Amino acid sequence: MNLTISGHHLEVTPSLREYVLTKLDRVTRHFDQVVDINVLLSVEKQKEKERRQKAEVNLHVKGKDIFVESAHEDLYAAIDELMDKLDRQVCRHKDRLQDHHHASAKRLDATDLQ
DSSP: OEEEEEEESSOOOHHHHHHHHHHHHHHHHHOOOEEEEEEEEEEOOOSOSTTOEEEEEEEEETTEEEEEEEEESSHHHHHHHHHHHHHHHHHHHHHHHHHTTOOOHHHHHHHHHO
């Protein structure tokens, strides 16, 4: 798994990097077929004080790319919100992969009749 954490208009400190890594552990624990993760942390220079800190993740899994972004006035809160969204999307993708191989209703009815 390739992991890239970069900052736009801010320096990625070791504590910030460690915080992102601990949050990503939850996602990789649910789904281990992750190929590539790109995390972009940025500070927008908008007039609105809230929603200035922005976090984005582009996650590449086998067969799909998942993109999630979140903005908040606090960067750590933006990362928390981002990882919650990413976790939900990864779980939904995993469920879709597993539900694909269910038995059809016609086959179930035919076996019950015999």
